[in-house]
Amino acid sequence: MNDFGQRLSDAILAKKTPAMVGIDPRWELLPEELRRDAVAEHGETTKAVAQGYQVFCQRVLDEVADLVPVVKFQMAFFEAAGAEGLLVLSQLVDHAHDAGLLVVLDGKRNDIGSTAAAYANAYVGSIGIGSTTLRPWNADALTVSPYLGTEGINPFVESCDKHGTGIFVLVRTSNPGAGAIQELSAEGRSVCERVADLVEGASASLTSTPDGYGPLGAVVGATVPEQLVALRKRMPHVPLLIPGYGAQGGSAADTSAGFDERGLGAVVNSSRAILFSYRLKDGAEAPWKDSFATAARRMIDDLATHTPAGRLR
Amino acid sequence: MNDFGQRLSDAILAKKTPAMVGIDPRWELLPEELRRDAVAEHGETTKAVAQGYQVFCQRVLDEVADLVPVVKFQMAFFEAAGAEGLLVLSQLVDHAHDAGLLVVLDGKRNDIGSTAAAYANAYVGSIGIGSTTLRPWNADALTVSPYLGTEGINPFVESCDKHGTGIFVLVRTSNPGAGAIQELSAEGRSVCERVADLVEGASASLTSTPDGYGPLGAVVGATVPEQLVALRKRMPHVPLLIPGYGAQGGSAADTSAGFDERGLGAVVNSSRAILFSYRLKDGAEAPWKDSFATAARRMIDDLATHTPAGRLR
Numbered sequence: 001m002n003d004f005g006q007r008l009s010d011a012i013l014a015k016k017t018p019a020m021v022g023i024d025p026r027w028e029l030l031p032e033e034l035r036r037d038a039v040a041e042h043g044e045t046t047k048a049v050a051q052g053y054q055v056f057c058q059r060v061l062d063e064v065a066d067l068v069p070v071v072k073f074q075m076a077f078f079e080a081a082g083a084e085g086l087l088v089l090s091q092l093v094d095h096a097h098d099a100g101l102l103v104v105l106d107g108k109r110n111d112i113g114s115t116a117a118a119y120a121n122a123y124v125g126s127i128g129i130g131s132t133t134l135r136p137w138n139a140d141a142l143t144v145s146p147y148l149g150t151e152g153i154n155p156f157v158e159s160c161d162k163h164g165t166g167i168f169v170l171v172r173t174s175n176p177g178a179g180a181i182q183e184l185s186a187e188g189r190s191v192c193e194r195v196a197d198l199v200e201g202a203s204a205s206l207t208s209t210p211d212g213y214g215p216l217g218a219v220v221g222a223t224v225p226e227q228l229v230a231l232r233k234r235m236p237h238v239p240l241l242i243p244g245y246g247a248q249g250g251s252a253a254d255t256s257a258g259f260d261e262r263g264l265g266a267v268v269n270s271s272r273a274i275l276f277s278y279r280l281k282d283g284a285e286a287p288w289k290d291s292f293a294t295a296a297r298r299m300i301d302d303l304a305t306h307t308p309a310g311r312l313r
Numbered sequence: 314m315n316d317f318g319q320r321l322s323d324a325i326l327a328k329k330t331p332a333m334v335g336i337d338p339r340w341e342l343l344p345e346e347l348r349r350d351a352v353a354e355h356g357e358t359t360k361a362v363a364q365g366y367q368v369f370c371q372r373v374l375d376e377v378a379d380l381v382p383v384v385k386f387q388m389a390f391f392e393a394a395g396a397e398g399l400l401v402l403s404q405l406v407d408h409a410h411d412a413g414l415l416v417v418l419d420g421k422r423n424d425i426g427s428t429a430a431a432y433a434n435a436y437v438g439s440i441g442i443g444s445t446t447l448r449p450w451n452a453d454a455l456t457v458s459p460y461l462g463t464e465g466i467n468p469f470v471e472s473c474d475k476h477g478t479g480i481f482v483l484v485r486t487s488n489p490g491a492g493a494i495q496e497l498s499a500e501g502r503s504v505c506e507r508v509a510d511l512v513e514g515a516s517a518s519l520t521s522t523p524d525g526y527g528p529l530g531a532v533v534g535a536t537v538p539e540q541l542v543a544l545r546k547r548m549p550h551v552p553l554l555i556p557g558y559g560a561q562g563g564s565a566a567d568t569s570a571g572f573d574e575r576g577l578g579a580v581v582n583s584s585r586a587i588l589f590s591y592r593l594k595d596g597a598e599a600p601w602k603d604s605f606a607t608a609a610r611r612m613i614d615d616l617a618t619h620t621p622a623g624r625l626r
Contacts, residue, residue, distance in 0.1 A: 024428070026427075027440070027442065039442070039443060044442040044443040044444065044445035044447075045442070045445075045447070046440075046442075046447060046449055048442060049440070049442060074428055074431075076422070076424055076428045076429075076431035076432045076435065077428075077431050079431070079432065079435045079436075079449075079450075080431045080432070080434050080435035080440055080449055081440075081449065082403060082435075082449040082450065083396065083399045083400040083402070083403045085449075086396045086399045087396040087400070089396070090395060090396045108422070108423050108424055108458070109389070109421070110421050110423075110458050111389055111421055112486065112487075112488040112491075113488065114339075115337070115387055115389045115390075116389075118387075118389035118390050118392070118393045119389045119392065119393070121393050122389065122392045122393035122395075123392075127340070127359075127362070127393055127394075129340065129352070129357040129358070129359075129361060129362060130352060130357045131357065132357035132358075134357075134358070134359060136359055136392075136393055136394065136395040136398075137392075137395065145421070145423050145458050145460050146460060146494065147458050147459060147460045147483055147486075147494055147495070148458075148483070148486050148488060148490075148491055148494075149488065149490040149491050149492070149493040149494050149495070150490050150493060151488045151489070151490045151491070152488075170460055170461070173425065173460075173461050174425075175425040175426065175461060175462065175464045175465075176464070177461075177462040177463050177464040178425075178461055178462050178464070179462070180462040180463060180507070180511075181459065181460055181461075181462050181504060181507065181508070182460070182462070184497065184499045184504060184507070185499055186497045186498055186499040191494060191497060191504065194493070194494065194497070195494070198493075
């Protein structure tokens, strides 16, 4: 089985773009007709929210499936719709796979030992019941938070190695205050550099080709371009997931250092700019059903113009 | 509305113990009759796992409800049973509340900005749909991971302040390799000391009584008793959640420094020793239905004998 790093590179080459669409639904931003229909059917309940997310996100997936290699579901928004929201999430993961997309679940999970293994089994591995092996969530990759150290990472690495799946470890996030922990420096290395070394070390051991990308990725924000340069060099076998493009202030040029000269090695996420471009500044709504492909094409062109991803074309 | 710190202290005083039961179900350790019944009804599916967890955990809750103030559900195990597992978790939270227990969800969630707010709304806050306000998960508190800095904590603090709920921030965890990140020291303070200062700073501003405990708690492992002494002093308004007792190697005496002289200020978690005491070393099963109260009483007595929690009696 190909590992996640290979599958991600293949998908980027096939779609000729490193654009990742972030599926971050927000009830109050959904098209009014969807909210009205959902409440008419289910009342003002989490079930209505879940139904709204299902209809909306399926349309997003159908619109972008031919354009981008990978989507990232932000689990928080589905969890905020209770267990019904998570049922819809699991259906959307299947829908995305059926449409030919790779799926990253952005859950920033983290724990140790057998509990970390339970998360790994849940999202990027499998569980055994009697003689049956099941993949409960069947994601291609999961985001993981590193505060617990290597014991919080290794159970995920084992699952990824066994199942051809991946993780993206938070290394340097895109929020202004991230440095308070991540940039602390001791004995010549900052916290985020130590996490980067941990990911690169674990990844190199799993990567089959010397210049390829392994199944262990890292999250490095577009809002810290000078860190992106340094961390890209520090993790040569590690595919990057770059958030912070667009609504959070990072430009396409800011993501440029994440790529190698072939245009591989990184995916760039955009959520709000693709999902909610139909919402006009005065609060009115433009037609929404075709807005997702239009917004995705705009991002794809922007990345192709201002980063090495243009060489994928 | 009383804040979570007050409600936690009240519950500890009412039950006269700081023992917390960790609800960490594992399919392969469930009583054989439960597994057989569940598979007979649902086949080898995640639905069978979810049903097994429901029957098992309801019994645990019913057995310990009169003995302890608070239970902690480990979300990873429920997530490993897919969306069905999370539906059962939400039902068990209600069941625990009906039985008079406080509920902590151990999800170690973390994100920034509006995504962190979505987690906060989901677990310790509320969401609005039209004119209706709903509490999707209705937990009393949630565990939170601090790698993203204050922007990853503040949205939770706002929800807690508004809803009388709490969080427990990971400060110093109980695993052997935790120090790789958490003990890194720069400019006179380690990473975990910085996180502790962050939690104490945010907590002091929310705490109404000068010697009371606020709604913001911290996770500090029993396996690092010297750190527990220092971190307890560093966070005088912060209730501690102490894992690592029992199966992970921490003794009751190791948790002692977490308490004030009244026996308040900390809860001590035990999961495996209470849930799976019916499993004998040779793989056989002792009767399980009454095992949970017996094991909980053993822990309660141990804490009363070797820590200031004895003064609660």
